[in-house]
Amino acid sequence: MKRERKPLKVSDVLNEFFKNHRYIYYRVKMESSVKLWEKIEDPLIKMHTKAISAKDGVLTIRTSSPAISNELSLREVELLDRINTLLGERIIKKIVFKTGFIKKEKKIEDFDILNERKITYNVLKKIDELIKGLKDEDLKKKLKRLFIEAYKANQ
DSSP states (O other): OOOOOOOOOHHHHHHHHHHHOHHHHHHHHHHHHHHHGGGSOOHHHHHHEEEEEEETTEEEEEESSHHHHHHHHHTHHHHHHHHHHHHTSOOOOEEEEEEOOOOOOOOOOHHHHHHHHOOOHHHHHHHHHHHTTOOOHHHHHHHHHHHHHHHHHTO
């Protein structure tokens, strides 16, 4: 006779896995901290910084100028609290600020897409409807570009 099992929740399976593989859990949280840096609601951070890496509890941030590095260094304790709150636990122990060039992401506006790529407003609207349910903004942008390129290739 087969014994029936209750279905397991994915979250329970992952929690059990991470409990037994703490290093992997730690690495996932470290990588998450790089992505979560952009979610800190602060205009100075959004315009003049980019998270580069996270390793051994140290989050490395590139800034656009030494003055920004200095300003953020003075706010390190506050920023540590904010990033660790987003992570759900104290993973990041130190933030290192390095001055360097920050490449701005090229933002594709709907108007530019319509003009440069000869895509109609209705097609663009359908693409937006397809991806509107997604919560991950980065995934939305990538899928939008993919759909636009696919449409362009099929014309």
